[in-house]
Amino acid sequence: MRVALFLTCVNDTLYPDTGRAVVRLLTRLGVDVDFPAAQTCCGQAHYNTGYRHEAEPLARHFAEVFREYEAIVTPSGSCGAMVRELYPRMGERARAEGRGGALAATVAPVVPKTYELTEFLVDVLGVTDVGAYYPHTVTYHPTCHGLRSLGLGDRPLKLLRAVKGLELVELPGAEECCGFGGTFAVKNADVSAAMGTDKVRNAESTGAEVLCAADNSCLMHIGGTMSRLRVGMRPVHIAEILANTEEGAAV
Amino acid sequence: MSGTYLGMPAFPEAARAAVRDRTLRGNLRHATHTIRAKRAKAVTEVSDWAELREAGRRIKDHTLRHLDRYLVRVEEAVTAAGGTVHWAADADEANRIVTALVEETGESEVVKVKSMATQEIGLNEALEAAGIRAYETDLAELIVQLGKDRPSHILVPAIHRNRGEIRDIFRAEMSEWGRPAPEGLTDTPAELAEAARLHLREKFLRAKVGVSGANFVVAETGTLVVVESEGNGRMCLTLPETLISVVGIEKIVPTWRDLEVFLQTLPRSSTAERMNPYTSMWTGTTDEDGPRTFHLVLLDNGRTDTLADEVGRQALRCIRCSACLNVCPVYERAGGHAYGSVYPGPIGAILSPQLRGTGSDIDASLPYASSLCGACYEVCPVAIDIPEVLVHLRERVVQGGPATRRGNKVLLKPAKGHAAERAAMRAAQWAFAHPGVLRTGQRLASRTRRFHPRTLPGPGRAWTGSRDLPAVPAEPFRDWWQRTRGGEDGTK
Numbered sequence: 001m002r003v004a005l006f007l008t009c010v011n012d013t014l015y016p017d018t019g020r021a022v023v024r025l026l027t028r029l030g031v032d033v034d035f036p037a038a039q040t041c042c043g044q045a046h047y048n049t050g051y052r053h054e055a056e057p058l059a060r061h062f063a064e065v066f067r068e069y070e071a072i073v074t075p076s077g078s079c080g081a082m083v084r085e086l087y088p089r090m091g092e093r094a095r096a097e098g099r100g101g102a103l104a105a106t107v108a109p110v111v112p113k114t115y116e117l118t119e120f121l122v123d124v125l126g127v128t129d130v131g132a133y134y135p136h137t138v139t140y141h142p143t144c145h146g147l148r149s150l151g152l153g154d155r156p157l158k159l160l161r162a163v164k165g166l167e168l169v170e171l172p173g174a175e176e177c178c179g180f181g182g183t184f185a186v187k188n189a190d191v192s193a194a195m196g197t198d199k200v201r202n203a204e205s206t207g208a209e210v211l212c213a214a215d216n217s218c219l220m221h222i223g224g225t226m227s228r229l230r231v232g233m234r235p236v237h238i239a240e241i242l243a244n245t246e247e248g249a250a251v
Numbered sequence: 252m253s254g255t256y257l258g259m260p261a262f263p264e265a266a267r268a269a270v271r272d273r274t275l276r277g278n279l280r281h282a283t284h285t286i287r288a289k290r291a292k293a294v295t296e297v298s299d300w301a302e303l304r305e306a307g308r309r310i311k312d313h314t315l316r317h318l319d320r321y322l323v324r325v326e327e328a329v330t331a332a333g334g335t336v337h338w339a340a341d342a343d344e345a346n347r348i349v350t351a352l353v354e355e356t357g358e359s360e361v362v363k364v365k366s367m368a369t370q371e372i373g374l375n376e377a378l379e380a381a382g383i384r385a386y387e388t389d390l391a392e393l394i395v396q397l398g399k400d401r402p403s404h405i406l407v408p409a410i411h412r413n414r415g416e417i418r419d420i421f422r423a424e425m426s427e428w429g430r431p432a433p434e435g436l437t438d439t440p441a442e443l444a445e446a447a448r449l450h451l452r453e454k455f456l457r458a459k460v461g462v463s464g465a466n467f468v469v470a471e472t473g474t475l476v477v478v479e480s481e482g483n484g485r486m487c488l489t490l491p492e493t494l495i496s497v498v499g500i501e502k503i504v505p506t507w508r509d510l511e512v513f514l515q516t517l518p519r520s521s522t523a524e525r526m527n528p529y530t531s532m533w534t535g536t537t538d539e540d541g542p543r544t545f546h547l548v549l550l551d552n553g554r555t556d557t558l559a560d561e562v563g564r565q566a567l568r569c570i571r572c573s574a575c576l577n578v579c580p581v582y583e584r585a586g587g588h589a590y591g592s593v594y595p596g597p598i599g600a601i602l603s604p605q606l607r608g609t610g611s612d613i614d615a616s617l618p619y620a621s622s623l624c625g626a627c628y629e630v631c632p633v634a635i636d637i638p639e640v641l642v643h644l645r646e647r648v649v650q651g652g653p654a655t656r657r658g659n660k661v662l663l664k665p666a667k668g669h670a671a672e673r674a675a676m677r678a679a680q681w682a683f684a685h686p687g688v689l690r691t692g693q694r695l696a697s698r699t700r701r702f703h704p705r706t707l708p709g710p711g712r713a714w715t716g717s718r719d720l721p722a723v724p725a726e727p728f729r730d731w732w733q734r735t736r737g738g739e740d741g742t743k
C-alpha cells in the first residue's frame with residue numbers, strides 16, 4: 001500500500017520527532033510510507049480565523065500533492081478534520097457563491113482517503129496492538145477535533161491499552177477543551193490560559209508521568225502551560241508512544 | 252438591543268476581569284457542571300434523541316423558509332381569536348407599541364413573565380422612561396432586577412450569584428420595590444424562595460397588565476406557549492386584565508404536532524427535566540377566564556436580515572434552551588456579562604453579531620469568543636452548527652462581504668484593526684503555496700534557535716504571558732526526510 005504522510009506544517013517545523021515516529025511505526029507495520037515534499041499546510045488556521053479565501057489555494061495545493069496516493073495519514077486530529085470535514089464545505093461554499101464546482105471536484109478525491117493516524121491503524125490496518133513498549137503512567141487527552149469532528153472514539157485508548165508496560169489512567173474532565181483553538185490562544189489569551197491551567201491541574205491530579213494526545217498543537221499549549229506552572233509532567237504525542245519498542249530507541 | 256450594552260469593550264477585555272474573579276468563576280463552574288451532568292443523563296433516557304433533534308431542526312428550517320406565510324397565518328388566527336397583532340421592525344418600534352398599549356390602560360405598573368425578547372429590546376428601561384414600573388416575577392430575573400444587575404445566562408439570569416449574595420440583595424433591596432424581606436432572612440433556599448413568594452404575590456394580585464414573551468407560537472390556531480418551572484409566569488398570564496406578548500418572529504411552529512417535538516427536547520436540554528412543570532398556552536381572549544384584552548407584538552429587530560444569510564440563518568432555529576452555555580468552556584470562564592448582550596455564550600456569539608451587525612467592538616469580537624471545540628453543536632437540540640457560523644462571521648469581520656441590513660443588501664467593509672493580521676495570513680498563505688519558501692523559513696528558524704527569546708513581543712506576548720514556547724528543533728522534518736528518505740540514521 002502506498003501511503004503518504006501528511007505531517008502538517010506545525011509538526012514539520014516544531015515536532016519532527018513525531019514525524020519520525022510515524023514513519024518508524026508505519027514502516028514497522030509493513031506500510032510503504034512516502035513524504036511528498038511539496039506538502040505545506042492544510043489551511044486550517046486561515047480558515048478558522050476567517051480567511052476562507054486564503055485557505056482555498058492551500059486546499060487545492062493539498063489535493064494536488066496527495067491525489068496519487070491510496071491513503072493519506074496525518075498525526076493531527078484537527079488537520080485531519082480540516083481535510084475531511086471542511087474541504088467539502090469549502091467546495092460547497094465556492095459553488096454557492098457562483099464560482100463553480102472546480103474546488104469541490106479538486107478536493108473530492110483526497111477527502112475519503114485522509115485518515116488520522118489512530119484511525120488508520122485501527123480501521124485500515126486493523127491493528128490495535130502495534131507491538132509497542134512504553135513503561136510509563138500515561139493519561140490521554142482526546143482533543144476536540146479528534147473527539148467531535150472525526151469521532152475517533154476509543155481508538156486511541158485501544159491502542160494505548162495494548163502497549164506493554166504502559167499504565168493508562170483516566171483524565172478528569174477529559175472531554176473539555178484545553179483552550180488552544182488556534183488563534184483563540186492569542187486572541188483570547190486570558191480565557192485560553194484559564195482553560196489550559198484547568199486542563200493541566202486535572203492532568204496533574206492523575207499522578208501520570210505523561211499526558212498524551214493525537215495532536216501536537218494542543219500538546220504545545222498544554223505543554224507550554226505545564227512548563228510555566230512547573231508541573232512535572234511531559235506532553236507526548238501518541239505516535240511517539242506507539243513507535244517505541246523494547247529494542248528500539250527509548251523515548 | 253438594550254442601550255445598557257452600548258460601548259461595551261471587546262470580548263477579551265470584558266472577559267479578563269471575570270477570569271480573575273474567583274467567586275464568579277466558582278459560582279459558574281459549580282452551576283454549569285451540575286446542570287451539564289444532569290442534562291447528559293436526561294438525554295440518554297430518550298431512546299430517539301437523535302431523531303427528535305433532527306425533527307426539531309427540520310421543523311424550524313421549514314418554518315423559517317416559509318416564514319412569510321406562517322406569519323400571516325398567525326396574524327389571522329390571533330385576530331380571529333379576539334387578539335390584536337402589532338408588527339415591530341426594531342426595538343424602538345416595539346417599545347413604543349408596548350408603552351402606548353400600557354398607557355392606554357391607564358396603569359403605571361406591569362408584571363412580567365421572564366422573556367428574552369423584552370430584554371433584547373430593553374423594554375423595562377423604555378417603560379421606566381415613560382413612568383411605568385415593570386416588575387420581573389421570575390425568581391432569577393427578580394434577583395437581577397433587585398440587584399440592579401444584568402442577566403448573565405439565558406435560563407438562569409442570576410447564575411453568577413450564590414445564595415449569600417442573593418440573601419444580601421433581598422435584604423437590601425426588596426423594600427424599595429414592595430414588600431420587604433422577612434426579618435432575619437437566611438440563605439437557605441426555602442427561606443429565599445418564601446421571601447420572593449411573599450414579595451411577588453402582592454404584585455400578582457394588584458397587577459392589571461401582564462407582559463410576556465413566548466417560547467412558541469402555533470400558527471394554525473394562533474396559540475402562544477410559555478414553559479417555565481416556577482408558576483410565576485402562569486400567574487402573570489392569567490391574573491391581569493390586559494396581556495401583551497412580545498415575540499420574535501422566529502418563534503413560530505406550524506402545527507400542534509410540531510410542538511410535541513420541542514416539548515420533549517426543550518426541558519431536557521435546559522433544566523434536565525423530563526417535562527417542564529408549567530406549560531401555559533393562550534389563544535386570543537375568552538369571556539370567562541384570563542385577560543380580557545390580548546396584544547401580540549411580533550418583533551423583527553434584525554431577524555429577517557439574519558434569515559437572508561444562508562449560513563448564519565440557522566441561529567434562528569434556537570429555542571433558547573441554554574444547553575450550549577452550560578457546556579461552553581469559554582462561557583464558564585468569561586461569565587455571561589462579557590458577551591455584552593442578553594444572549595451570552597455560544598448562541599450569543601453568533602446571534603448578537605447577526606441581529607446587531609458587526610460594527611461595534613464587542614460585536615466584531617464575539618465570533619472569536621470560542622475555541623471552536625464543538626461542544627455547543629454536540630448538545631444543541633436543534634443542531635445549530637455554531638462553530639460553522641462562528642467561522643462564517645469571522646470571515647465577515649476580517650474580509651467584509653455581502654450582508655443584509657434592514658432589508659437592504661449591503662457590502663460590508665472589513666472591521667477595523669485586522670489589517671496586520673490579514674497581511675500575515677496572506678504572507679503565510681504565499682509561503683505555504685511555495686514549499687521552497689517554507690523550507691527556507693524553517694531552516695532559518697532552526698539555525699537561529701539559540702537566539703529565540705522566551706517571551707515574544709507584539710501579539711505573541713499573549714501566548715508567552717502564560718505559556719512557554721517549545722524550542723525550535725535543530726532540523727525540520729522535511730530536511731531529515733531528504734537526508735535519510737525515512738531511513739533511521741541514529742540521530743533522533
Ligand code: SF4
Pocket residue numbers: 520568569570571572573574575576598627630631632633634635
Ligand atoms: S443554540 Fe441550541 S443549545 Fe444553544 S440555546 Fe439555542 S437551542 Fe439551546
